Amino acid sequence: VERPRLFALLDESKARVRMLVAPAGYGKTTLAEQWVARDGRRAAWFTARSSSTDVAALALGIAKSATSIVDECDLRLRAHMRALPAPAENVQTLAEILGEDLGPWPAEAWLVIDDYHEIAQEPRAEAFVEALVGVSSVQFLVASRVRPSWVTTKDRLYGEALELTQPM
Secondary structure, three states, X not given: OOOHHHHHHHHHOOOOEEEEEOOOOOOHHHHHHHHXXXXXXXXXXEEOOHHHHOHHHHHHHHHHHHOXXXXXXXXXXXXXXXXXXXXXXXHHHHHHHHHHHOOOOXXXXXXXXXXXXXXXXXXXHHHHHHHHHHHOOOEEEEEEOOOOOOOOHHHHHOOOEEEEEOOO
């Protein structure tokens, strides 16, 4: 079932971070899939799992997903992680490396993070995503049961982040 009202809300927003926040079963993933498939959009899709609370696994997972849009954007990140004994200790550095390599991200492309609530369980994992949003020009579509902690009321008020919530 397509939801034209929700498509319109997503289309009208200028926010670089758009969020679908609702309990399980509300169709967040389906809406995200339908919306990114419309109007010439492209998407790199990352589905968070319980292992995504590990910052290294999260960073590599997002980077691998993003290679569908920006070829080899994961290479420097992988090399950095192999070179250090505890690469996930500095989430800002990981985000900066990946953010730089996502520089050629096209305007019609979206990085979809599905099941973000898995990431939200770990503050350092959320800090990585927050840093990546901060250092890159990538557009994000987040589907989650909870709002990311780094999205503020100010972000939503000033249109820097759009939140569509229940009832969807």
